[in-house]
Amino acid sequence: MSWSTYIANKLIKDIKANKNESESITYEKALTYFGNKLVVDSDEFAKLSQASKAKAFTVARYSEMDILNKFHGELVEAIKQGLTLHDFKTRMNDFLIRKGYEGITPFQADNIYRTNIQTAFNIGRYNEMNKPTITKYRPYWIYDAIDDSHTRASHRAMNNKVFRYDNPVWDTWYPPNGYRCRCKVRTLSERQLKERGLMVSEHLDPVQLDKETGAVVQMLPDKNFGTNPAKTAFKPDIEKFPRTFQKVLSEEMK
Numbered sequence: 001m002s003w004s005t006y007i008a009n010k011l012i013k014d015i016k017a018n019k020n021e022s023e024s025i026t027y028e029k030a031l032t033y034f035g036n037k038l039v040v041d042s043d044e045f046a047k048l049s050q051a052s053k054a055k056a057f058t059v060a061r062y063s064e065m066d067i068l069n070k071f072h073g074e075l076v077e078a079i080k081q082g083l084t085l086h087d088f089k090t091r092m093n094d095f096l097i098r099k100g101y102e103g104i105t106p107f108q109a110d111n112i113y114r115t116n117i118q119t120a121f122n123i124g125r126y127n128e129m130n131k132p133t134i135t136k137y138r139p140y141w142i143y144d145a146i147d148d149s150h151t152r153a154s155h156r157a158m159n160n161k162v163f164r165y166d167n168p169v170w171d172t173w174y175p176p177n178g179y180r181c182r183c184k185v186r187t188l189s190e191r192q193l194k195e196r197g198l199m200v201s202e203h204l205d206p207v208q209l210d211k212e213t214g215a216v217v218q219m220l221p222d223k224n225f226g227t228n229p230a231k232t233a234f235k236p237d238i239e240k241f242p243r244t245f246q247k248v249l250s251e252e253m254k
Contacts, residue, residue: 034057034075034076034079034116034117034119034120035076036055037055037056037057037072038055038056038057039056039057039058039065039068039069039072040056040057040058040068041058041062041065041068042058042059042060042062044058045058050224050226050227053224054227054229055229057071057072057116059071059112062101064099067095067096067099067101070092070095071092071112074088074091074092075088075112075113075116075117078113078117079117079120079121085109085110085113085114088109088112088113089103089104089106089109089113092104092109110180111179111180114180114182115176115179115180115181118175118176118181118182119176119229122174122175122176122184122185122229122230123229123230125184125185126174126185126228126230127230129141129165129185129187130165134187135165135166137189138187138188138189139164139165139190140162140163140164140165140187140188140189140190140193140198140200141162141163141164141165141170141185141186141187141188142160142161142162142185142186142187142188142198143158143159143160143161143162143173143183143184143185144159144160144183144184144185144186145158145159145183146159146182146183146184147159150182151182152178152181152222153210153212153213153215153217154177154217154218154219154220154221154222155177155178155181155183156210156211156212157208157210157211157217157219158173158183158219160198161201161204162188162193162198162199162200162201163200163201163202163204164200165187167201167202169201169203169204170185170228171227171228171231172220172221172226172227172228173204173221174228174229174230176225177221177222177225178221178222178225179222181222181225204219205219206218206219207219
């Protein structure tokens with residue numbers, strides 16, 4: 001089973017378990033979110049605010065729009081068809097080599113594939129978890145950082161923290177919270193909360209101690225991941241862009 005198919009199936013399983021409805025869950029929200037991203041080059045991407053970057057797509061080292069559009073298109077196909085990381089890397093490298101570029105490395109492929117697809121499916125999950133039929137009976141959200149040898153310190157410090165679904169902490173800490181982030185958020189009922197002996201927090205302390213090393217951890221997501229893409233409107237400062245790009249942005253934002 002491909003990684004993207006696994007994530008999609010896990011999302012569907014979790015959402016169905018949280019609902020008292022039999023309606024089927026599709027990938028529509030994930031596809032809509034990612035498919036609507038505005039493709040820009042790295043220079044233009046750097047000019048965007050952190051919030052606006054959540055609605056844009058780029059790949060470092062590439063500036064030609066047909067190449068960036070190809071990256072975007074292959075990721076859309078990966079969501080639609082459940083393509084594996086190997087499929088994505090092979091298809092992109094065939095295209096890049098034909099264009100006279102070197103192929104992407106396994107690390108680059110994993111970073112691009114995992115970060116973008118994880119984001120898209122997390123957006124779909126966020127929208128499902130916020131439905132009134134869910135929040136009425138499962139109003140608590142718990143952060144799952146996976147917590148293994150690959151987990152980043154600040155993400156590990158968030159592990160098993162519980163907040164209400166409408167707590168502002170999710171405006172900053174809804175995953176993914178960094179490149180290749182594997183963190184998830186799950187819903188809990190009042191009964192599950194009591195059974196597990198979990199406490200609901202109202203605020204997040206700005207610093208905490210890492211339980212593994214004892215080091216002080218700044219409780220912030222990774223750089224450029226401090227917003228919730230599901231709640232971010234794409235509103236860049238158009239005046240800062242070249243005239244030709246201003247026209248494209250104006251059309252995209254209508």
